[in-house]
Amino acid sequence: MADVDIVIEICGSAGDGTISSGEILSRFMSSQGFEIMSFDSYPSEIRGFGKCVAHSRISNKKVLSPGKYTDILIALNNAHAISQLHTLRETGIVIFDNKPPNYLEEDQSIAGWIEPGMISYGIPLLNLSQKASGSARGRNMVALGALAAIFGIDGEQMKSAIHARYAKKNKVVIDSNINSFAEGFTWAQQHVTKVDSYTFGHSKPKPSKEKKAIINGNQAVAQAAIDSGLHLYAGYPITPATKIMEIVSRELPKKGGVMVQTEDEISAIGHVIGAGYAGKRAMTATSGPGFCLMSELANLAVMAEVPAVLVNSQRGGPSTGLPTRNEQSDLNIALFGGSGDSPRIVLAPTSVNECYTCTTLAFYLAEKYQTLVIILLDFFLSNSIRNITTPVPPKANQLNSNVAPTKTALKDYKRYKLTKNGISPRAIPGTPGGMCISTGLEHSEHGHPRYDRNTHPAMTEKRFNKIQGALSEAPKPRWVGPKKNVDIGVIAWGSTAGSAHEAVLNARKEGINVAFMSTVILSPFPVKEIKKFSEACSRILVPELNYTGQFANVLSPHLSRSIERLNMVTGLPISAEDILEKIRDMAR
Amino acid sequence: MPKKDHYVIIGNGPAGNSAADAFRANDKDARVTIISDEAFSFFYRHKLPQFVAGNIGEDDLKVRPYSVYKEQNIRLRLGQCVDRIDPEEKILYLRHMEKVGYTKLVIATGGSPRILPSLTSFEKHLRFMTGYNNAIKLMPEIQKAKTITILGGDLISFELVKALRTMKKKIFFIFYSKCFWPVELTGNMSAKICANMKKKNIEAYADDTVETLTEKGNLYTLKTASGRTFKSDLVCCFLGLVPNIGYIIGSGIDTERGVLVNEFMQTNYKDIYACGDCAQIYDPKLKDYWISIGWSNAGLQGKIAAMNLLGSSKVVKPLPKSIRDVVGIKIQTSWWDHF
Ligand SMILES: Cc1cc2nc3c(=O)[nH]c(=O)nc-3n(C[C@H](O)[C@H](O)[C@H](O)COP(=O)(O)OP(=O)(O)OC[C@H]3O[C@@H](n4cnc5c(N)ncnc54)[C@H](O)[C@@H]3O)c2cc1C
Numbered sequence: 011m012a013d014v015d016i017v018i019e020i021c022g023s024a025g026d027g028t029i030s031s032g033e034i035l036s037r038f039m040s041s042q043g044f045e046i047m048s049f050d051s052y053p054s055e056i057r058g059f060g061k062c063v064a065h066s067r068i069s070n071k072k073v074l075s076p077g078k079y080t081d082i083l084i085a086l087n088n089a090h091a092i093s094q095l096h097t098l099r100e101t102g103i104v105i106f107d108n109k110p111p112n113y114l115e116e117d118q119s120i121a122g123w124i125e126p127g128m129i130s131y132g133i134p135l136l137n138l139s140q141k142a143s144g145s146a147r148g149r150n151m152v153a154l155g156a157l158a159a160i161f162g163i164d165g166e167q168m169k170s171a172i173h174a175r176y177a178k179k180n181k182v183v184i185d186s187n188i189n190s191f192a193e194g195f196t197w198a199q200q201h202v203t204k205v206d207s208y209t210f211g212h213s214k215p216k217p218s219k220e221k222k223a224i225i226n227g228n229q230a231v232a233q234a235a236i237d238s239g240l241h242l243y244a245g246y247p248i249t250p251a252t253k254i255m256e257i258v259s260r261e262l263p264k265k266g267g268v269m270v271q272t273e274d275e276i277s278a279i280g281h282v283i284g285a286g287y288a289g290k291r292a293m294t295a296t297s298g299p300g301f302c303l304m305s306e307l308a309n310l311a312v313m314a315e316v317p318a319v320l321v322n323s324q325r326g327g328p329s330t331g332l333p334t335r336n337e338q339s340d341l342n343i344a345l346f347g348g349s350g351d352s353p354r355i356v357l358a359p360t361s362v363n364e365c366y367t368c369t370t371l372a373f374y375l376a377e378k379y380q381t382l383v384i385i386l387l388d389f390f391l392s393n394s395i396r397n398i399t400t401p402v403p404p405k406a407n408q409l410n411s412n413v414a415p416t417k418t419a420l421k422d423y424k425r426y427k428l429t430k431n432g433i434s435p436r437a438i439p440g441t442p443g444g445m446c447i448s449t450g451l452e453h454s455e456h457g458h459p460r461y462d463r464n465t466h467p468a469m470t471e472k473r474f475n476k477i478q479g480a481l482s483e484a485p486k487p488r489w490v491g492p493k494k495n496v497d498i499g500v501i502a503w504g505s506t507a508g509s510a511h512e513a514v515l516n517a518r519k520e521g522i523n524v525a526f527m528s529t530v531i532l533s534p535f536p537v538k539e540i541k542k543f544s545e546a547c548s549r550i551l552v553p554e555l556n557y558t559g560q561f562a563n564v565l566s567p568h569l570s571r572s573i574e575r576l577n578m579v580t581g582l583p584i585s586a587e588d589i590l591e592k593i594r595d596m597a598r
Numbered sequence: 599m600p601k602k603d604h605y606v607i608i609g610n611g612p613a614g615n616s617a618a619d620a621f622r623a624n625d626k627d628a629r630v631t632i633i634s635d636e637a638f639s640f641f642y643r644h645k646l647p648q649f650v651a652g653n654i655g656e657d658d659l660k661v662r663p664y665s666v667y668k669e670q671n672i673r674l675r676l677g678q679c680v681d682r683i684d685p686e687e688k689i690l691y692l693r694h695m696e697k698v699g700y701t702k703l704v705i706a707t708g709g710s711p712r713i714l715p716s717l718t719s720f721e722k723h724l725r726f727m728t729g730y731n732n733a734i735k736l737m738p739e740i741q742k743a744k745t746i747t748i749l750g751g752d753l754i755s756f757e758l759v760k761a762l763r764t765m766k767k768k769i770f771f772i773f774y775s776k777c778f779w780p781v782e783l784t785g786n787m788s789a790k791i792c793a794n795m796k797k798k799n800i801e802a803y804a805d806d807t808v809e810t811l812t813e814k815g816n817l818y819t820l821k822t823a824s825g826r827t828f829k830s831d832l833v834c835c836f837l838g839l840v841p842n843i844g845y846i847i848g849s850g851i852d853t854e855r856g857v858l859v860n861e862f863m864q865t866n867y868k869d870i871y872a873c874g875d876c877a878q879i880y881d882p883k884l885k886d887y888w889i890s891i892g893w894s895n896a897g898l899q900g901k902i903a904a905m906n907l908l909g910s911s912k913v914v915k916p917l918p919k920s921i922r923d924v925v926g927i928k929i930q931t932s933w934w935d936h937f
Contacts, residue, residue, distance in 0.1 A: 108694035119696035126664045126674040129637055132694045203735050205637050 012212055014044070015069040017077040018157070020150070021094045022086030024053055024060050027150035030175070032064020033395070035154060038171040039068045040224045040397035042164075043215035047073045047508075048226075048395035049583070051334060061090035066395075070215040075509035076394070078585030081208060082161070084153045086135070088120045095120070100127050103206055105153055105160075108132025129206045131160060131198070138193040148190025155194025160202055162211025165195045221400040227365040227391040230401070231295070231321055232257035234369035236265060237403040239410075241290035244270045244281030249333045250392040251295040251323040275300035279307045279320065286317040287448065289412070289438030291373050295321035298340055299330060301347075308382050309348040312473065314448045315426065315434065317376035317412075319369075323387040326581050335581030336389040338504050339556035344384045345533050345564065353474045355379065356533035357484065358386040360507035362396040364530060367485075370404045375480050378411035380436055381473070386532070388555070390583040391505040412436055420444055424455040428468060432476025477534050484531035487539040490514060491525030492546070498524040498596050499547030501540065503532060503561050506553055506584045513589035522597045532561075537568050544569045549596060551576060553589050603628035604699060605907070606690065607900075608680050609706030610634030611643070612893050613874025615661070616900035617704045622670045624908050630672045633690070633698070637677030638730040639664060644757065644893070646727055650737045651761035659730075680707075683849045685867045702869045702907045705846065705857055706900055709839025709875040712779065717749070717835065720811040723818060724749070724835040727758065736834075743831035744768060747820055749808065752779040755836035759800060770828045771795060771802040772820075779838025780891045841876040841889060854878055856889055861913045863903040871907050873899035879914060888916065 018035065022028035029050050036048040047067045053060025067077040079099040085091030085106040098104070106120045109132075116122045124130050133156045139148035151172065158165045169188055176184045225233070232254045235243070243258040245251070259269040272278040278294045285292035296304060301322045311318035324340045326332025344356050355375050359368040368385055376383040415423060415435035420443030427434040434455075437444025447457035452469060454460045490511060498517075502510035507528035514526035527543045529536050544550055550569070552562040553576035562573045576592045578584050605621045607614045610632050621630045641659040648654045667674045682691040683703070690698045711726040725739065726732050740746070746767050748755055751774030762769055775788030783791075788804050795802035806822040811833060813819075820828045841856030852858040852866045856878030863871045863879065874896035878887045890899060895916055902912045 106694070110695050113691065113695050113697045116696060116698050119692075119694065121678055121692070121694050121696055122675070122698075124675070124677075126639060126667060126676050130677050203731065205734055 013069075013071060014210055015067070015071060015073070015077075016081045016161075016208055016210070017065065017067045017079065018082045018084070019066075019080045019094060019097070020064040020084040020086065020153070021091040022062055022150070023090060024062055026062065026086040027147065028052075028062040028086055029064050031150035031154050032066060034168075034172055034175050035064075035157075036066045036068075036395055036397075037175070037224050038168050039066070039163075039210075040222060041171065042167070042210075043070075043218060044210075045069045045071065045073045046224065046395065046397045047076050049076050049390060050393050050395075053334060061087070061093065063090075063094060068210070074512040074515075075586040076390070076583055078587040082157070084157065085120045086149055086153065088114065088118055091120050092123050095123055098128060100125070101206075102128050103208065104128060104130045105156055106130060106132060107135035107149065109134035109137050111136065131156065131202050133194060133198060133202075135194070138197055139190050142189035142193040143186030145186070148186050148193075151187050151190035152194035152197075155191040155196075156198035156202070157194075158191075159195045159198035160204055162209040165192075222397045223400045224395060224397045225362060226253075226393050226395045227359070227362050227387055228253040228323070228393070229257060230362050230365035230398075231369045231385065231387065232261070234366040234401070235293050235319070235373070236261055236267070237401075238370045238373040238408075239291050240293055240373070241267050242270065242281060242285040242292040243267070243294070244272050244278040244285075244292065245294045245296065246272055246275045246278050246300060248275075248297045248300045250325055250389045251297050251300075251321060251387075253392065254295040254321065254323075275303040276307055279304040279318070282318045282320070283307065283311050283314075283316050286311065286376070287314070287439065289440075291317070291319075291377065293319040293321065293373075295323065297323050297325050297333075298327040301340060301343060305343060305347040306349070308354075309350070309352050310450045311382040312348070312352045312354055313350075313450045313452070315380040315436070315473070316448070317373075317380055318382045319372045319376050319385065320382060321369075321385045321387060323389065323392040325389045326579070332581050334389065336505070336583050337555050337579060337581065338386075338388055338506065339560065339579075340386065341503075341532070341556070341560040341564070344386050351470055351474070353477050354382040354384060354533060355477055355480050355531070356384045356386060357530055358504040358532050359391065359530060360502075360504060360528050362391070362394055363398045363401070365391060366398075366401040368530060370408065371484060374404070374408050374411045375483065378413060379433060379477050379480060381477060386504060388505050394505070412438070414438075415441075415444065425457045426453060426455045426469065426472075428455060428472055431479055432472045432474075433479070434472075481531065481534050481536055484536075487527050487529040487536050487543070489525065489527050489539070489543055491518065492523070494546045496523055496525040496547040498522065498549050498551055498593055499527065499543055500524060500551045500553065500589070500593070501527045501529075501543070501561075501565065502553055503529060504554075506555060509584050509586040510553055510589050512586035513593060516586065516590050517593045517597070520594070522593060524593055524597075532564070535564065535568065540565065541569060544571065549574060551592065551596065553578075553584055553592065555579065555584055603701045605630045605702045605704070605904075606698060606700035607632045607704040607706055608634075608690070609704075609708055609874065609876070610636060610640050610674070610676070611706060611708050611874060611896060612640075613706035613708070613896035613900035613903075614704065615640050616897045617706060617873065617904040618672050618900075619670070620901045620904035621908070622672055624905065628701075630670075631675060631698070632667075632672060633675045633678055633680055633692070635677065635679035635693075636730040639674075639676070641730060643729070646730075646733045647754070647757040647761040650727060650733050650740050650758075651765050652737070652741060653761060653764055679845075681845055683846060683851065683870075685850050685870055688869070700869075703871070704900070704903050704907065705851075705865070705870065705872040705876060706874045706896070706903075707842045707845075707876045708896075710842040710844075711835065712838040712840045713835065714774070714777065714837055716807055717837075720808065723811050723813050724833055726835055727754070728839060739832055740765075740767075745770070745830040745832075747772065747818065747828045747830040747833045749774065749833065749835045749837065751775075751777055751837035752839075753781075755834075758834065758836065759795070763798065763800075768830075769800045770830060771800050772806055772808070772822065772828075773802055773804040774837055775804050777837065839875060839891075841878065843876055854887070858887065862906045862911055863899060863914055864906065869907065871903035873903040873914075890916070
């Protein structure tokens with residue numbers, strides 16, 4: 011079976027059906043057994059403006075990163091697609107509308123920008139759409155049809171996938187989509203002379219027996235939260251986290267839970283802490299600016315030892331920043347934001363799969379360690395669509411991780427009892443004998459405010475100590491490659507880890523002695539494993555999407571050595587190619 | 599700031615490329631653009647027979663890499679067809695609905711397959727090989743076909759036969775010796791050619807004509823005036839080239855068989871010149887027009903056209919004749935290079 015690894019981008023304006031056609035393509039190719047990593051970017055504005063890009067990497071091998079270069083660009087809008095051409099491979103392909111209603115000026119037509127070596131297939135998208143559906147709406151489906159015909163995708167099966175996508179819509183919608191697809195398919199079959207060598211035709215993988223779910227990071231988080239017994243979701247909409255709220259608002263009530271759209275982010279985290287205090291699993295999701303607002307009140311969960319799960323999907327900052335662009339620059343605020351010494355658990359999934367597992371883990375840890383657990387996603391991970399093995403919901407014993415007081419303890423109940431592991435058994439309000447004071451003020455074991463010279467040190471130490479237990483419950487850092495005498499060790503976190511992993515695998519194929527480590531848990535910090543990795547490597551590289559190297563700065567004091575950095579703030583996910591280039595540079 | 603000059607060349611053959619090079623060599627600032635409807639780089643047309651036979655790859659066809667255009671700052675637009683020229687407004691209308699303005703224009707669109715009037719009704723069943731676009735379509739068909747009929751009336755047809763023999767295909771060759779292109783066959787040349795072909799196991803028949811050509815289930819049945827029947831998987835037609843000017847007719851630019859130009863390669867519009875296989879060039883001595891043919895002529899004319907557009911006044915002359923070997927027979931060709 012020939013290797014297939016093709017990146018397709020559909021680029022249009024908001025309202026062109028760019029994202030929906032990308033979704034259909036990804037889902038269909040996934041159903042055909044291909045590995046998928048897709049990523050949509052879209053404007054923060056509403057329909058009628060702005061550029062949308064549906065990016066899909068489709069492969070019959072395992073894929074770990076979205077792919078830097080596009081092989082096939084479908085232009086639904088000339089101006090936007092022209093601005094996307096810089097990502098097209100030198101031998102890439104452009105599918106574009108060669109019969110727009112009017113002649114375009116030289117700089118407005120994508121054909122005017124195509125470099126020699128690239129191949130363009132002009133398809134009368136608008137004409138065929140009008141013929142098939144009586145409107146311009148079906149241009150995206152015409153393009154998909156042409157794509158299928160040119161690149162050896164089964165047209166009949168794809169039609170069924172389109173049917174399934176619109177099954178809940180009325181017949182007119184279904185028919186116009188299917189007919190538009192069929193028009194594009196037939197036209198391309200009859201008129202396009204294929205002069206490129208890309209094809210999916212000869213390389214269809216064997217369908218896997220595993221049940222696959224095709225979801226993005228936000229969907230994985232929402233699903234995991236619901237599967238983890240989420241009772242209350244409170245939130246205020248913000249890109250790129252809004253989707254979590256949308257899903258929860260639809261699905262949570264069906265499970266008897268409650269979704270509250272609050273007046274702002276402060277209120278949202280207040281609701282979560284309130285529900286947590288009352289013994290219910292609760293969560294909020296936000297992004298940079300909202301996270302800043304929450305950071306003060308979120309500290310109450312730390313001080314009052316209340317379980318709270320807070321998802322922060324990072325975007326470009328500071329301030330309103332770049333709402334629809336990617337960045338990993340909220341690490342500092344996630345780890346250290348807030349007043350005082352404020353220990354919290356921070357988890358950063360590196361893949362869509364881990365978005366699910368980290369969320370279930372977050373609820374478990376928040377409840378057991380009675381504290382704030384922050385899940386750090388980012389724009390890419392939130393929107394990155396993968397076909398993953400259907401996640402296994404948490405087992406019953408994971409759905410309640412609260413360490414409850416014994417009957418004896420309730421006789422003289424000390425809510426903040428100093429224990430060996432720092433966890434004070436927690437009586438849910440209403441538990442007979444469990445009456446206590448909970449406060450954001452420093453407090454005694456009974457919860458009474460205390461500012462004496464002994465209480466604060468003891469309680470501070472307790473709060474730091476208790477979360478150390480989370481280290482043994484979180485996945486161990488992943489180490490790929492040799493265990494000693496490594497020339498270059500790459501340590502990555504969050505969504506950058508996939509690209510770093512792929513870059514390391516490719517660098518190893520080139521004969522470079524390089525290894526890879528990533529960690530999901532960032533606080534408490536897995537010092538032991540990362541130190542061991544560092545000791546095995548002559549040089550350490552940390553690639554990340556922020557200007558100052560926030561993760562490298564966290565590592566530095568633990569490793570007491572110099573760390574080389576690859577920091578990017580382009581708003582785009584870091585690519586395996588970027589990291590590989592840096593590794594090659596270091597190896598030279 | 600004044601707007602930059604835009605020198606546009608339609609055609610990516612030897613004429614178009616040497617025009618572009620000459621523009622760039624003599625004007626560092628102007629925009630220079632080549633537009634070609636073939637989605638492939640500047641290539642050696644004479645190598646197409648070996649290419650479709652699978653004996654050489656795409657890289658062997660290329661005259662030069664794309665990087666040359668980048669280095670010279672020449673914009674190369676491939677796979678884009680000019681549908682119409684408006685010489686008054688100085689605008690080209692491209693098939694994919696784009697308008698391209700120019701200040702100076704060189705027409706270098708070469709030739710297209712010649713189809714004899716007696717064959718026009720069978721055109722849809724015939725395969726040609728004048729450029730990359732039709733060669734790439736033909737290639738898989740040739741690979742698949744076991745038996746191929748060739749209507750041969752030009753030098754290219756012999757090159758294809760040579761290439762097909764390496765593939766061990768069964769070939770029927772119907773030899774149009776009377777209207778041979780680009781040379782006239784004299785004396786008993788055609789009989790000798792046929793005899794030599796037969797020696798090489800090719801069924802060759804001189805001066806028969808096609809009466810009917812039908813297709814059924816991908817099998818073509820060809821009946822000739824003399825009553826012969828040929829059944830084959832493919833029928834290829836090679837009867838020479840005619841200037842490719844269909845898209846120019848009606849634009850106001852004077853044409854006859856080709857684009858009419860004076861001895862300086864200038865058309866009836868001062869900023870439009872034509873050169874290479876598409877041009878019909880006036881010779882003041884002959885007081886008549888001649889049609890350009892052949893690779894080297896085209897290259898030479900492209901350069902002269904560009905230089906003259908920039909202010910020179912060089913007169914074009916055809917290159918000397920050369921001798922070519924066709925299945926063992928020496929033929930004097932008109933400007934047809936022997937590679
Ligand atoms: C198979 C074959 C074998 C040959 N062998 C020999 C040989 O051995 N010796 C020899 O001397 N000559 C040979 N020739 C002829 C020789 O190749 C031509 O004389 C020469 O290429 C002419 O050059 P040109 O630049 O005028 O046109 P061409 O090379 O024909 O180039 C014409 C260009 O115009 C472009 N074009 C046409 N119409 C449009 C349009 N509407 N819009 C945009 N672009 C357009 C085409 O895409 C092409 O790029 C052969 C030709 C063929 C086809």
